[in-house]
Amino acid sequence: MAVGEASFPAMPVIEGLRLGTARAGIKQPSHRDLVVIEIPDGARVAGTFTRNAFCAAPVIVAKEHLAICSVRGQGPRYLVINTGNANAGTGEIGLRDARATCAELARLAGTHAEAVLPFSTGVIGEPLPMERLLAGLPAALQGLDDGPVGWHEAGEGILTTDTRPKGASVIVPLGDDSVTINGIAKGSGMIKPDMATMLAFVATDAAVEQSLLDALLRETVDRTFNCITVDSDTSTNDACMLIATGRGAEVASExxxxxxxxxxxxxxxELAQAIIRDAEGATKFVTLQVEGAVSRREALDVAFTVAHSPLVKTALYASDANWGRILAAIGRAPVEAFDVSRVIIDLGEVRLVEAGGRAPGYTEEAGSAVMGREEICIRIDLGRGGQAATVWTSDLSHDYVSINADYRS
Incomplete structure (x- = not known):
């Protein structure tokens, strides 16, 4: 189940970057579940990773290898991603397996192990099926492709409970030249990133200095992937990588x-919103716009309090215009000296609340009509300041419970 129609975009070639997939049988033999991304020499790579204290073995190893590459002045050359198994909660065995994966890919590709960054997604607490994973690496390397097929198959190869691959692409004019930005992501449940998304891989042919690349990634992640939530759970494996091959125009001037x-x-x-549209069991795509806040943090706190409320999310699923649940969630947000008489709440084009209570012109019929839509916007004006934030979320359905109850079976 997913909200709205979606088609995977045609991805332009990014010179020097290639993607390959394999069916390694890590969880299901018929699915692509192993992806290799080859990065050209001289490219720059930036990354953000989960802040979960139980971060997965591949997260630990990827951060270590990225730091080593930085010291050596040579960027990573390969990313390797498996689905079906998170390699999280696996202790020293998990670290050994993540490093062994890097070492084997490095041997096959003729590079050093620290030039390989590993990523995993899937079930937590089970050891990687290393024999199958390593056996799949040659096929993934042989299938390396720089065109739309490579991107689409890689988008499929990183999915878990997702129902469809997620991709986005833009061509950005820069004076007389232009650069391409392509990206793929996966994520459907266990979504409240607190750094990135479940897994996202974005690449550009632009030439970007390392410090600027790092800053742009952090800034953009904070306003996109860090503004989505399905179930308020931050994964052990979250990672978002940004690759700049340097083969295109330079990004230097203001x-x-x-x-x-x-x-x-x-x-x-687009990738962050695609995750919410494909959230586990989702029937609604919900935009929460909070304005009139003292700070952006305050606006986010209010938006996430509403987005995480099971009562609000089940009302959305039922198309029930029970606006009292929204009001109550806003009222328990961590806001100091809250003057509720100044708060305005709109559901789509329908005014719900003003002056501390139900808006005079509100009707149940009008509220129910908006709640029945697939895409809903809830606007909240706190009347306290000039800061704002937007968060995207989904409803909470029977299917969400079923998907997660049956996930390991």
Missing amino acids: EAVRGFRDGLQRVMT
Whole structure:
């Protein structure tokens, strides 16, 4: 189940970057479940990772290898991603297996192990089926492709409970030249990233200095992937990687940085929203816009309090215009000196609340009509300041419970 129609976009070639997949049988023999991304020499790579204290073995190893590459002045050359098994909660065995995966791919590709960054997604607490995973690496390397097929198959190869691959692409004009930004992501449940998304891989042919690449990734992640939530759970395996091959136009001037930032935000916003549209059991795509806050943090706190409320989410699923649940959630948000008489709540074009109570013109019929839509916008004006934030979330359905109850079976 997913909200709205979606088609995987045609991805332009990013010179020097290739993607390959294999069916390694890590969980299901018929599915692509192993992906290799080959990065050209001289490219720059930035990454953000989960802040979960039980971060997975591949997260630990990827961060270690990224730091080693930085010290050596040579960027990573390969990313390797498996689905079906998170390699999280696996202790020293998990670290050994993540490092062994990097070492074997490095041997096959003729590079050093630290030039390989590993990523995993799937069931937590089970050891990787290393024999099958390692046996699948040659096929993934042999299938390396720089065109739309490579991107689409890689988008399929990183899925878990997702119902469809998620991709986005833009061409950004930079003066007389242009650069391409492509991205894929996966995520459907256990979504409240607190750094990135479940897994996202974005690449561009732009030439971007490392410090700027790092800053742009952090900034963009904070306003896209860090603004989505399905179930308020932060995964052990979250990672978002940004690769700049340097084969295209340089991003250096203020105008070029501004244009590139806008393009990057478009790609990541589209990927983040695609995750919510494909959230486990989702029937609604919900935008929460909070304005009139003292700070952006305050606006986010209010938005997430509403987005995480099981009562609000089940009302959305039932198309029940029980606006009291929204009001109550806002009222328990961590806001100091809250003057509720200044709060305005709109459901789509329908005014729900003003002056501390139900808006005079509100009717149940009008509220129910908006709640019955697949896409719903809830706007909240706190009347306290000039800061705002937007969060995207989904409803909570019977299917969400079933999917997660049956996940390991």
